[in-house]
Amino acid sequence: MAFEKILTRYQDIPNYTGTMDAYIARGGYQALPQALRELQPADLIEVVKRSGLRGRGGAGFPCGVKWGFIPKDSAKAKYLVCNCDESEPGTFKDRMLIEEDPHQLIEGIVISSFAIGCHLAFIYCRGEFVDGARVLERALQEAYGRDFLGKNILGSGFDLDVYVHRGAGAYICGEETGLLESLEGKRGQPRMKPPFPAISGLYRSPTVVNNVETLCNIPHIVRRGAEWYASIGPPKSSGSRLFSVSGHVERPGNYELPMSITLRELIFEHAGGMANGRRLKAVIPGGSSAPVLTEQHLDVAMDFESLAAAGSMGGSGGVIVMDDTVCMVRVGEIVSRFYHHESCGQCTQCREGTAWLHKVLRRIEHGQGRKEDLDLLLDMCDNMKGKTICVLSDAAAMPIESYLKYFREEFELHVRERACPFEGKGAF
Amino acid sequence: MPTVKIDGVEVTVPANTNILEAAKRLGIEVPHYCYHPGLSVVGQCRMCQVEVEKMPKLAIACNTPVADGMVVATRSAKVEKARRAVLEFYLLNHPLDCPICDKGGECPLQDYTLKYGPGESRSVEEKVQRVKHKVLGPHIVFDAERCILCTRCVRFCQEIPKTGELGVFSRGDRSEINLFPRKVLDNAYSGNVIDLCPVGALTSQEYRFRSRPWDLVRHTDSVCPLCSNGCNVVLDVRHRQRGEELLRIRPRENAEVNQWWMCDEGRFTFTYLSDPARLRVPAWREGDRPAERGYDDLLLRLARSIRRVLETHGAEAVGCIASSRLTNEELFLIRRFFREILGTPHLDFRVRPVQFQASDASEDGFLRRTDKTANSRGARDLGVLPGPGGLDVAGMLAAASAGRLKALFVFEEDLVQGFPDQPVRESLGRLDLLVASSMFPTETTALAHVVLPALGFAEKEGSFTNFQGRIQRIHRALTPHVASRSLPEVLRDVAVDLGRDVGGIDPEQVWAAIGDAPGPYRGTAWKDVGPEGLLPEQSREPRAESRDA
Numbered sequence: 009m010a011f012e013k014i015l016t017r018y019q020d021i022p023n024y025t026g027t028m029d030a031y032i033a034r035g036g037y038q039a040l041p042q043a044l045r046e047l048q049p050a051d052l053i054e055v056v057k058r059s060g061l062r063g064r065g066g067a068g069f070p071c072g073v074k075w076g077f078i079p080k081d082s083a084k085a086k087y088l089v090c091n092c093d094e095s096e097p098g099t100f101k102d103r104m105l106i107e108e109d110p111h112q113l114i115e116g117i118v119i120s121s122f123a124i125g126c127h128l129a130f131i132y133c134r135g136e137f138v139d140g141a142r143v144l145e146r147a148l149q150e151a152y153g154r155d156f157l158g159k160n161i162l163g164s165g166f167d168l169d170v171y172v173h174r175g176a177g178a179y180i181c182g183e184e185t186g187l188l189e190s191l192e193g194k195r196g197q198p199r200m201k202p203p204f205p206a207i208s209g210l211y212r213s214p215t216v217v218n219n220v221e222t223l224c225n226i227p228h229i230v231r232r233g234a235e236w237y238a239s240i241g242p243p244k245s246s247g248s249r250l251f252s253v254s255g256h257v258e259r260p261g262n263y264e265l266p267m268s269i270t271l272r273e274l275i276f277e278h279a280g281g282m283a284n285g286r287r288l289k290a291v292i293p294g295g296s297s298a299p300v301l302t303e304q305h306l307d308v309a310m311d312f313e314s315l316a317a318a319g320s321m322g323g324s325g326g327v328i329v330m331d332d333t334v335c336m337v338r339v340g341e342i343v344s345r346f347y348h349h350e351s352c353g354q355c356t357q358c359r360e361g362t363a364w365l366h367k368v369l370r371r372i373e374h375g376q377g378r379k380e381d382l383d384l385l386l387d388m389c390d391n392m393k394g395k396t397i398c399v400l401s402d403a404a405a406m407p408i409e410s411y412l413k414y415f416r417e418e419f420e421l422h423v424r425e426r427a428c429p430f431e432g433k434g435a436f
Numbered sequence: 437m438p439t440v441k442i443d444g445v446e447v448t449v450p451a452n453t454n455i456l457e458a459a460k461r462l463g464i465e466v467p468h469y470c471y472h473p474g475l476s477v478v479g480q481c482r483m484c485q486v487e488v489e490k491m492p493k494l495a496i497a498c499n500t501p502v503a504d505g506m507v508v509a510t511r512s513a514k515v516e517k518a519r520r521a522v523l524e525f526y527l528l529n530h531p532l533d534c535p536i537c538d539k540g541g542e543c544p545l546q547d548y549t550l551k552y553g554p555g556e557s558r559s560v561e562e563k564v565q566r567v568k569h570k571v572l573g574p575h576i577v578f579d580a581e582r583c584i585l586c587t588r589c590v591r592f593c594q595e596i597p598k599t600g601e602l603g604v605f606s607r608g609d610r611s612e613i614n615l616f617p618r619k620v621l622d623n624a625y626s627g628n629v630i631d632l633c634p635v636g637a638l639t640s641q642e643y644r645f646r647s648r649p650w651d652l653v654r655h656t657d658s659v660c661p662l663c664s665n666g667c668n669v670v671l672d673v674r675h676r677q678r679g680e681e682l683l684r685i686r687p688r689e690n691a692e693v694n695q696w697w698m699c700d701e702g703r704f705t706f707t708y709l710s711d712p713a714r715l716r717v718p719a720w721r722e723g724d725r726p727a728e729r730g731y732d733d734l735l736l737r738l739a740r741s742i743r744r745v746l747e748t749h750g751a752e753a754v755g756c757i758a759s760s761r762l763t764n765e766e767l768f769l770i771r772r773f774f775r776e777i778l779g780t781p782h783l784d785f786r787v788r789p790v791q792f793q794a795s796d797a798s799e800d801g802f803l804r805r806t807d808k809t810a811n812s813r814g815a816r817d818l819g820v821l822p823g824p825g826g827l828d829v830a831g832m833l834a835a836a837s838a839g840r841l842k843a844l845f846v847f848e849e850d851l852v853q854g855f856p857d858q859p860v861r862e863s864l865g866r867l868d869l870l871v872a873s874s875m876f877p878t879e880t881t882a883l884a885h886v887v888l889p890a891l892g893f894a895e896k897e898g899s900f901t902n903f904q905g906r907i908q909r910i911h912r913a914l915t916p917h918v919a920s921r922s923l924p925e926v927l928r929d930v931a932v933d934l935g936r937d938v939g940g941i942d943p944e945q946v947w948a949a950i951g952d953a954p955g956p957y958r959g960t961a962w963k964d965v966g967p968e969g970l971l972p973e974q975s976r977e978p979r980a981e982s983r984d985a
Binding site (some may be wrong): 178195349350355356357361362363371378384 | 481494521561585610
């Protein structure tokens with residue numbers, strides 16, 4: 009059965025504008041009245057559970073289960089927060105979804121809010137997404153005008169207001185509790201868990217935080233059924249996924265595919281193969297935090313389980329492809345510089361470790377490495393992993409470990425030759 | 437109540453106790469920096485990680501409540517490696533100059549590094565340079581390079597005085613504690629951030645580089661004398677070879693009085709104790725100017741003068757105003773001397789309106805109180821009040837003006853200053869005998885015929901009763917000046933010269949008499965006044981005066 013695009017179906021419609029009329033013309037806003045009229049909130053949660061939809065932000069947590077954690081008997085207000093702080097290097101799918109088809113997200117937000125009993129939802133939008141935020145604002149106005157938002161939506165008695173909140177430029181605010189702190193107007197740094205947001209989230213009230221892509225799936229699941237959705241892709245990673253392919257490929261871009269797709273198919277069939285016919289050296293399959301994979305992993309499927317089994321992770325779906333001109337030490341320097349810059353600084357291992365990793369990698373890349381630095385890096389990574397409030401520390405350590413695992417001789421060469429062997433030759 | 441096994445030893449603790457506190461009960465140290473029992477838990481320093489059976493990752497002891505049957509290891513190989521790693525990370529950018537750091541010798545970073553840390557540095561990178569000796573407020577100086585960002589100071593300002601002057605700025609390894617724009621760290625409790633700081637980053641203008649911790653050989657438990665709250669304190673005194681001096685006052689934990697805190701006024705007001713202007717020797721005024729005399733001769737003359745007044749005008753012509761800065765033991769002896777030995781009903785301590793019953797109130801909803809003397813409650817409880825037909829302070833001044841009062845004893849109060857609107861000078865001038873004790877020369881001592889030097893709270897043993905009715909002991913931290921006698925000694929000696937006896941004057945002996953006498957302290961014993969004080973049964977109600985009221 010040929011795969012039919014779900015979230016990016018609009019791409020096949022000529023001159024699609026993403027306006028309310030265009031969205032309705034392509035079948036939009038049909039799921040919403042269906043959900044409001046035919047389904048109880050509990051039914052909706054059940055449908056999403058049965059669909060097997062997993063969070064598309066990085067961790068892949070089952071969406072319906074997350075919704076089910078919201079206490080039914082709480083007198084507190086409940087909130088839905090859409091995480092649109094897409095900042096994982098190599099990932100650019102949410103940006104496309106909000107800029108090109110914002111109503112798909114809004115419809116998803118309204119249905120999801122109805123499911124969890126929320127009357128005030130927020131879209132936390134990455135600060136750099138100036139255009140995206142503007143598109144969303146305009147789309148929200150349209151939705152209010154057509155009775156899809158506000159009081160008594162479509163005469164159902166259900167009320168919902170949605171606000172767009174722009175971040176101020178911090179990667180850590182994509183971490184859901186860092187996001188909530190920032191949304192509350194505080195310094196964006198993750199909270200200790202438990203309690204999880206479902207129990208104590210925004211303003212200490214029950215809160216669901218869902219990624220843009222996750223929420224965009226909701227109207228389709230409502231309209232076409234949980235069974236239809238669950239039938240797409242492997243059993244534990246159902247539905248389609250947007251893969252942001254970047255780097256040394258012929259056709260970089262977002263590709264919506266079932267997660268049964270292999271790396272090889274993704275790179276060589278969909279993204280047009282390696283640019284300039286060069287040889288593939290390394291692939292980061294799930295955003296810069298994901299451990300690197302190599303040629304030997306090309307036949308691994310892109311679902312959460314298979315990638316984990318291969319020693320990496322599905323993460324944010326950002327696939328960074330690198331050819332043989334790339335210096336992995338330089339990659340390490342760049343990636344560690346990012347985490348050094350973005351660590352919020354509250355936990356000791358992360359605050360100090362991200363900086364130390366970066367300094368040592370920079371030293372090696374610039375010909376000042378010492379033999380003992382390689383084991384030092386590995387021990388540092390071990391000391392950083394699994395010991396902090398959030399996983400930024402792990403995200404900084406895991407890739408470096410993997411570069412050393414697959415490309416140790418390249419690091420040794422830097423130390424031995426007291427210089428980068430790719431200097432002046434490489435693409436990076 | 438859950439029972440948890442820590443390092444092989446079982447302990448039963450109340451539900452919701454964290455592992456760190458449970459271990460503390462067993463005497464097991466779980467090293468930590470950001471955790472403080474009086475502040476919110478942030479779990480940032482990651483120093484208190486322990487291994488809990490069935491948990492895949494190490495758990496932070498500060499934020500993991502114990503559960504029944506939980507098995508915890510605080511010294512496993514995994515824990516030791518994690519601790520070593522945290523300390524290594526801290527030291528990457530921390531100066532390794534403990535010998536010149538003000539905290540050296542009493543620094544948890546230094547101590548934990550010695551106990552749990554790596555012996556050598558694996559870093560060859562340059563340290564981050566930061567601002568040094570930045571003045572944050574009237575008392576507090578900040579050395580950012582030493583800061584390990586535990587944020588205790590930030591949380592303290594947010595949560596305790598609720599003034600929120602401090603914040604963390606920038607992120608990652610550029611993070612820095614600083615003042616918010618246009619803020620100064622000048623809240624009334626700012627000094628507590630020094631005690632909270634686990635490194636030498638926050639120091640006081642007053643103590644900074646004045647002493648090494650190991651030269652502060654005496655740490656004497658005491659009680660702050662500057663208001664009726666009676667915050668528990670420790671007095672740090674430099675040893676005699678370097679010149680005995682009180683250099684630092686720190687709060688001492690007492691859950692019922694001040695928790696872990698004290699105000700800046702109490703913390704930084706102590707240099708007066710070593711002020712050269714203090715009165716050290718007794719004096720008898722001859723004509724216009726006082727002449728210094730030895731105690732024996734002076735007290736004999738004083739006894740003769742008292743006897744003369746008693747014989748000529750009767751006990752009704754004698755009055756006494758005793759400060760509520762005095763200890764319970766001193767006040768008890770004063771009452772015994774004046775009411776019982778001399779037989780006068782004119783006795784009072786209430787010089788200020790706030791000292792009258794139920795007038796004392798919280799100043800700020802926290803620790804500070806409006807009665808700026810330590811022991812009004814004790815003075816009232818012990819009956820330092822007018823007897824039947826007796827005069828209060830105003831009455832005694834009026835009687836002096838009218839010539840009815842001939843002799844007045846004023847212990848540690850300056851009446852001239854205390855009643856600026858009244859002709860106190862004239863009233864006192866009409867007395868045949870004015871005896872004044874004081875730590876410093878005052879307008880009252882200037883008028884007195886007999887001037888007696890007084891001892892400071894750090895120079896004597898005894899007790900104060902705080903506004904709640906809690907009896908709390910003070911201990912001698914400083915040796916009194918050789919030429920000065922204590923007030924109990926003076927009362928005893930004058931009584932002897934009058935052919936009478938005040939009884940034993942050691943605080944313990946005095947307390948035995950207090951425990952026998954009628955009043956709220958009847959039945960209490962000196963040994964029962966422990967480090968957290970003693971709230972006698974009779975003083976427990978009503979709670980109307982409690983801090984939260």
